[in-house]
Amino acid sequence: MVKIAVDTAGGDHGAGTTVYGTCLAMREDPELECLLFGEPKQIEDALPDFADTERIEIIAADEVITDDDDPLRAVRRKKDSTIVKGLKAVAEGEADAFVSAGSSGAIYAGGLFLIGKKPEITRPAAVSILPTVSENSPYYMLIDSGANITAKPEHLVEYARLGSRMAEQFLNNRNPRVGLLNIGSEPSKGNAFSKEVFQMLAAEDDLNFTGNVEPSVLLNSTHDIVLADGFTGNIMLKSVEGTAEILLNDLLNNVKKDEQLDEDAVQVIEKAVDARIKRYTNVDIGGGFILGINAPVVITHGAADEVMFKHSVEMAARLTNNSIFNDQQ
Structure with a gap:
């Protein structure tokens, strides 16, 4: 089993997106377990009907590090934050990897400070x-x-x-x-x-x-x-x-204005363009990840939707199998 620590409070959309996206990843991977850090009531309310609660552990974290916080100072002072508690879970061997859509500066500083870096970096x-x-x-x-x-x-x-x-x-x-x-x-x-x-x-x-x-x-x-x-x-x-997003959306808008295309053709093109935008x-x-930290730390976009967050959790799980992390463990 692979266990992922998830910051449910990070990002623009909060637990509604992060919890759902995590559960989507778990539905496709029966070997995946997750520790969900955040406000327990919000996490419980966000769990979808298909969530396998036997593979989920909810851990209370009352503080949130925002983009307005000084990253390193926040990591040191907000010890009950979702980012700090999630990274500590990895550092202490309770989880294999960490995923967050929160403050990238705090995740980077916290990963370095709490998990540590590889000697060759x-x-x-x-x-x-x-x-x-x-x-x-x-x-x-x-x-x-x-x-x-x-x-x-x-x-x-x-x-x-x-x-x-x-x-x-x-x-x-x-x-x-x-x-x-x-x-x-x-x-x-x-x-x-x-x-x-x-x-x-x-x-x-x-x-x-x-x-x-x-x-x-x-x-x-x-x-x-x-x-x-x-x-x-x-x-x-x-x-x-x-x-890419601007040009593809501009293309899509022009396709929709083309009176020579019927509705079925527009829908086919719209689906294809939407796939390329994604x-x-x-x-x-x-998301992306930090190279040189002793365990996988994935940082995804603050505006990530459920699907993007799902793929970020999947990336974290995949990284746990990479030899550069296994060598450390």
């Missing part, structure tokens, strides 16, 4: 799983997608090493291709930081480093791992998600 990074247009290689890992605004070149080399080990199982690729996000593909492109990272990666014999990668080709499945500092990576992540805004894959 100096500063843990945020990993986002992003889609491509390829059926053979449908996803790639973006590292770092926002955890470290300022990074040193050696940090990205650490991410490449540990990320490659993880990608071998997570992406089912024995020799993951590693690229460095840059303004051009030539080795001479970029600022002093990116040039130094390039040279350091090129000197790593155990990495399948394929060079610089431009943002314009990211959807073409040219890489399995794309490295960036957290500032650049977060801007790219939000640009990809926002642009794919390119990460609804289908769930």
